[in-house]
Amino acid sequence: MPTGRAEELGAQVISAEEYEDVLNWFYDFQKTTDMQLKATCAPHYHRILRQRAKEDGIPVNFENFGLDAVSRGCLGGVGFCFISHRGQVQPCGYLELDCGNVLETPFPELWRNTQHFRNLRNPEVYEGKCGHCEYERVCGGCRARAQTMKGNYLEEEPLCSYQPKKQPRK
Numbered sequence: 001m002p003t004g005r006a007e008e009l010g011a012q013v014i015s016a017e018e019y020e021d022v023l024n025w026f027y028d029f030q031k032t033t034d035m036q037l038k039a040t041c042a043p044h045y046h047r048i049l050r051q052r053a054k055e056d057g058i059p060v061n062f063e064n065f066g067l068d069a070v071s072r073g074c075l076g077g078v079g080f081c082f083i084s085h086r087g088q089v090q091p092c093g094y095l096e097l098d099c100g101n102v103l104e105t106p107f108p109e110l111w112r113n114t115q116h117f118r119n120l121r122n123p124e125v126y127e128g129k130c131g132h133c134e135y136e137r138v139c140g141g142c143r144a145r146a147q148t149m150k151g152n153y154l155e156e157e158p159l160c161s162y163q164p165k166k167q168p169r170k
């Protein structure tokens with residue numbers, strides 16, 4: 001994740017095609033072990049899992065895929081957030097958006113009403129191909145990579161090679 005102190009290492013990130021290969025390898029590998037595996041900060045794995053499971057004729061349910069079947073690719077600002085020791089709130093450790101401060105505003109109020117959180121929970125405001133992808137609800141793309149590599153956290157995930165079949169919203 002080329003953010004924070006790793007921002008200068010941006011040129012070393014793997015390509016979208018290499019990411020695709022790694023996540024397909026991950027799908028195959030998880031079938032060989034009883035270990036609970038999690039593809040952290042790789043939201044498009046949730047798309048690949050569904051594509052591959054469909055090819056394999058395997059229903060995507062908890063029995064077959066554990067938590068991956070009932071979770072979502074990126075939960076930043078949707079299912080969790082970060083609060084610093086100074087009370088600063090942001091969607092995830094890699095995405096430094098100002099979502100208020102719990103020393104000034106009660107957390108439930110920030111969690112429910114901060115515009116950044118509301119945006120992250122509403123794929124309809126996502127831009128580029130993530131905004132019209134049929135997997136947006138289960139994937140959503142990495143908002144931190146969009147921020148770092150495209151300058152806008154609502155832009156499309158830069159390291160996903162998938163071309164959505166749905167047409168862009170007008």
Ligand code: SF4
Pocket residue numbers: 043044047129130133134135136139140141142156157160161162164
């Ligand atoms: S286009 Fe965006 S929402 Fe669709 S699979 Fe790729 S990263 Fe996920």
